Amino acid sequence: xxxxxxxxxxxxxxxxxxxxxxxxxxxxxxxxxxxxxxxxxxxxxxxxxxxxxxxxxxxxxxxxxxxxxxxxxxxxxxxxxxxxxxxxxxxxxxxxxxxxxxxxxxxxxxxxxxxxxxxxxxxxxxxxxxxxxxxxxxxxxxxxxxxxxxxxxxxxxxxxxxxxxxxxxxxxxxxxxxxxxxxxxxxxxxxxxxxxxxxxxxxxxxxxxxxxxxxxxxxxxxxxxxxxxxxx
Numbered sequence: 001x002x003x004x005x006x007x008x009x010x011x012x013x014x015x016x017x018x019x020x021x022x023x024x025x026x027x028x029x030x031x032x033x034x035x036x037x038x039x040x041x042x043x044x045x046x047x048x049x050x051x052x053x054x055x056x057x058x059x060x061x062x063x064x065x066x067x068x069x070x071x072x073x074x075x076x077x078x079x080x081x082x083x084x085x086x087x088x089x090x091x092x093x094x095x096x097x098x099x100x101x102x103x104x105x106x107x108x109x110x111x112x113x114x115x116x117x118x119x120x121x122x123x124x125x126x127x128x129x130x131x132x133x134x135x136x137x138x139x140x141x142x143x144x145x146x147x148x149x150x151x152x153x154x155x156x157x158x159x160x161x162x163x164x165x166x167x168x169x170x171x172x173x174x175x176x177x178x179x180x181x182x183x184x185x186x187x188x189x190x191x192x193x194x195x196x197x198x199x200x201x202x203x204x205x206x207x208x209x210x211x212x213x214x215x216x217x218x219x220x221x222x223x224x225x226x227x228x229x230x231x232x
Contacts, residue, residue, distance in 0.1 A: 042180070042188045042189060042190040043188075043189050043190075044182060044186060044187070044188055044189070045186070045187055045189055045221075045223065046185055046186055046187075047185060047186065047187050047221070047227060048185070048219040048221070048227060049162055049164070049219045049227025049228065049229055050162065050181070050184065050185055050186075050187060050227075051184060051185035052217070052219070052229050053129070053131075053160060053162045053229060054184040054185070055184075056129075056160045056229070056231075057082075057084075057128070057129060057160070060128075061082070061083030061084065062083060062084065062085065063083075063084045063085070063128035063129060064084070064085050064087065064126055064127050064128050064129075065079055065084050065085065065086050065087070065127065065128065065129045065130070065131065066087045066088070066089070066122075066126075066127045066129070066130045066131065066154075067079070067086055067087070067088045067089075067131045068088070068089050068090070068091040068119070068130070068131060068132050068133060068135060069088075069090065069091075069092075069131065069133045069135075069178055069179050070088060070089070070090030070092075070093065070178070071088040071090075072088070072178075072180055074180040074181060074182075074188070075088075075131075075180060075181050076088075078181045078183075079181070087122075087127075089118070089119040089120075091119055091132075091135040092135050092138065092176060092192075092195075094115055094118050094119055095115065095135075095138060095139070095143075098111050098112075098114055098115045098118070099111060099115075099143075101138075101195060101196065102196055103138060103139060103140035103143075103196055103197070103198030103199075104140060105140075106139060106140040106142060106143040106198065107140065107142050107143075112142060112143055112146050115143065116146060116147070116150050120147070120150045120151070120154055122154045123154070124153050124154060125153075125154070125155070125156045125157070126154045126155075126156070127154055127155050127156065127159055128155075128156055128159050128160075129159055129160045129161070129162075130151060130155060130159070130160075130161040130162070131161075131162050131179075132151075132161055132162060132163040132164075133162070133163065133164055133177070133179050134163070134164040134165070134176065134177055134179075134225075135163075136163050136165065137164070137165050137166055137174060137197050137198070137199070137201060138176065138195050138196070138197065138198055139198045139199065140198035140199065141198070141199060143198070144198065144199060144209065145209075148209055148210065148212070149212075152212045152213065152232065155232040156232065157232055158214070158231060158232060159231070159232040160229060160230065160231055160232070161213075161229070161230040161231075161232070162227070162228070162229060162230075163227075163228045163230065164225050164226065164227055164228070165201045165206060165225065165226045165228060166197070166201065166224060166225060166226070167220065167224040167225060167226055168224060169200045169201055169202045169205075170200075171197065172196060172197060173194045173195060173196055173197065174194065174195065174197055175191055175192075175193070175194055175195075176191075176192040176193060176194070176195045177189050177190060177191055177192055178190045178192055201226070203218060203226070206218075206226070206228060210230050213230050213231060213232050214231045214232060215230070215231045216228060216229075216230050216231075217229045217230075217231075
């Protein structure tokens, strides 16, 4: 009996973890704050800019269209059902990857060139139309100028571009959205949160931005947006 107790004592002592090697045990943390925020429900709204965009393309098939809101099955279905070819890129996500979400960091020439290759690496005069949506208002001056120059190169003569800009040129943050085409004059819009603006936009600055293009046409909306149709 004494021998068994001695063995138990030795075994217990040899298997005990030294205090210095013990891993402290903490209560399971509350990870609720790591959950993504609840997404707002999409809203439907009429768009005169979109209506004008498709009016300019009517009667044509087989056009090459670049959608820069990211791949969307709804947009793919709508545009291919019209007989067009669709190419897509997610410009806002690419800006975050290349520069973060602060337009003040969009000045590095190497990063700008990488951004352009990632989204606009096409031969000259590839596209008949471009859906830029609201992404340009989150670009700083250097990136914005480089992007417009590249668009001028890859768009065909008399090609059309649709872009949205906030009406209020004094604010430093504006909502970012994703856009899904319901029909030729209606959009399904989802709020993606607030983002810093990279530039103060008004009609004159937008016209100057597209000075290499043939024409710029503005439509104002109830959502404090300028919907802009640009013709190459």
